[in-house]
Amino acid sequence: MHVRALADNRSMKLAVIGDIHGFWDKCDTAYFNGSDYDALLFVGDFARWTNSLPMARMLAGLTRPAWAIPGNHDAVTRLQLYAAIKHRPLLGAIAGIGMGWRVQRLTETLGPVKLRGFSLDRLGTDLALLTARPHAMGPDRFYYRNYLKHRFGVGDFQASGERLKALVDQAPKRLIILAHNGPAGLGSTSDALFGSDFNPAYGDFGDPDLRVAVDYARASGRRVLAVVAGHMHHRNRKTGSSRITWVHDGQTLYLNAAYVPRMRRDGSHHHHIALHINGTALTAEALFVSREGEVEAREALGPAG
Ligand SMILES: [Fe+2]
Numbered sequence: 001m002h003v004r005a006l007a008d009n010r011s012m013k014l015a016v017i018g019d020i021h022g023f024w025d026k027c028d029t030a031y032f033n034g035s036d037y038d039a040l041l042f043v044g045d046f047a048r049w050t051n052s053l054p055m056a057r058m059l060a061g062l063t064r065p066a067w068a069i070p071g072n073h074d075a076v077t078r079l080q081l082y083a084a085i086k087h088r089p090l091l092g093a094i095a096g097i098g099m100g101w102r103v104q105r106l107t108e109t110l111g112p113v114k115l116r117g118f119s120l121d122r123l124g125t126d127l128a129l130l131t132a133r134p135h136a137m138g139p140d141r142f143y144y145r146n147y148l149k150h151r152f153g154v155g156d157f158q159a160s161g162e163r164l165k166a167l168v169d170q171a172p173k174r175l176i177i178l179a180h181n182g183p184a185g186l187g188s189t190s191d192a193l194f195g196s197d198f199n200p201a202y203g204d205f206g207d208p209d210l211r212v213a214v215d216y217a218r219a220s221g222r223r224v225l226a227v228v229a230g231h232m233h234h235r236n237r238k239t240g241s242s243r244i245t246w247v248h249d250g251q252t253l254y255l256n257a258a259y260v261p262r263m264r265r266d267g268s269h270h271h272h273i274a275l276h277i278n279g280t281a282l283t284a285e286a287l288f289v290s291r292e293g294e295v296e297a298r299e300a301l302g303p304a305g
């Protein structure tokens, strides 16, 4: 375990970095290495389109403890992603050959940034990071099924939900959940936290297996402090408007960190989210940081007070 286990397990500060999609530079590495974050959480989609390795090489320079979940753009080929989007199962099966090897290569290239999926890592004596199904892409199909079946024995949403529930059974009292796509149940409009903007007819584009896991964790008496995810980018593809970026349901703060691109063209205004955890209290804010590491803007996420 690389995270310092805090003596009273009271206070912890985490950074959440949304879909990078090629937008990470040495200023980011310097900023986070010089920060006081206890850990960094990456929600995946490192690749601009499908080659994640250039970003992974840069992220390997991080010295803070860090965890990541792969997104649907990571460790896949162009043809594989195309087949997934266009629902061409046979082409997808053929193009998907070698995904296990690509994930392994990405894992090794990320170096100290731990690439996870269907996993539980302890952040403190009673606080854990549960990392959900990797490469999540949406609820309309079970994407990358062949790889997930081969690697994890998980071939559908129900099996994925059961796998996540088994992880919850091993978890301590407090949980942070790291996912690529968010859970179902947070709204069906195109500007909802994980609502479909590319095809509003899909409505709620959150994942049902993740919803099962969150509900199960809470029903079993655990406190899910936050669910952090991305994938559904903030900017609406059709209207250009911005989606809702957080929902708090009285117990859990759900965050969509996919501010894409996460910096301006001139290299300023680098986005990430800061989480402050104190016992069962959690607060969050979006931060925009300059090339020099100065906070240029900040926005509170979550209910006031
Ligand atoms: Fe993305």
Ligand SMILES: [Fe+2]
Residues within 6 Å of the ligand: 045, 071, 072, 073, 137, 180, 230, 231, 232
């Ligand atoms: Fe994605």
